[in-house]
Amino acid sequence: MLNGMKIAILVADGFEQVELAEPRKALDEAGAETLIVSPAKGQVQGWKHFDKADKFAVDVPLDKADAEDFDALLLPGGVANPDQLRILPKAVAFARAFFDARKPVAAICHGPWTLVEADVLNGRTITSWPSLKTDLKNAGARWVDREVVVDDGLVSSRKPDDLPAFNKKMLEEFGKGMQTRSARTRAGTHTNAS
Numbered sequence: 001m002l003n004g005m006k007i008a009i010l011v012a013d014g015f016e017q018v019e020l021a022e023p024r025k026a027l028d029e030a031g032a033e034t035l036i037v038s039p040a041k042g043q044v045q046g047w048k049h050f051d052k053a054d055k056f057a058v059d060v061p062l063d064k065a066d067a068e069d070f071d072a073l074l075l076p077g078g079v080a081n082p083d084q085l086r087i088l089p090k091a092v093a094f095a096r097a098f099f100d101a102r103k104p105v106a107a108i109c110h111g112p113w114t115l116v117e118a119d120v121l122n123g124r125t126i127t128s129w130p131s132l133k134t135d136l137k138n139a140g141a142r143w144v145d146r147e148v149v150v151d152d153g154l155v156s157s158r159k160p161d162d163l164p165a166f167n168k169k170m171l172e173e174f175g176k177g178m179q180t181r182s183a184r185t186r187a188g189t190h191t192n193a194s
Contacts, residue, residue: 008094073105082114083110108163
């Protein structure tokens, strides 16, 4: 379904582990290549609520990451993770680039905090962990309390309990992004041939 698709998973230390692990598993099983992009050196620390969990290998250092190399973006939550990312200009620019290129993005729980900084939410409908409601509204978004929301390639959910619905919609939207990429590639090839 997502064969040949490269997905960036942008995280800093303190991400909610299940919000990376479960979507990544769904993406991998659908044939995508998932790569962890992080400002952390070598490994990035996951959390389970308030406790440290596992460490994950960083596949692409943030300072070497280019959104053009990826087809879609996954933003897990966890309080510390997006709070660190949103003060890093490179992380904010990396996330914004997916919107500029109209590539699909999936954000869960506190993940949308990075999108507030990227200034890409004005006029969009989104959900998140409830404590982000005011921040998202102040960024121009329409916040709703639903297990999953899709708005023009942006998939969002509130919490780990929403992961089944989140993963299903993420796979659908990333698949649409794959079809769009294929159509652009065919059009480009056709144009070059004529």
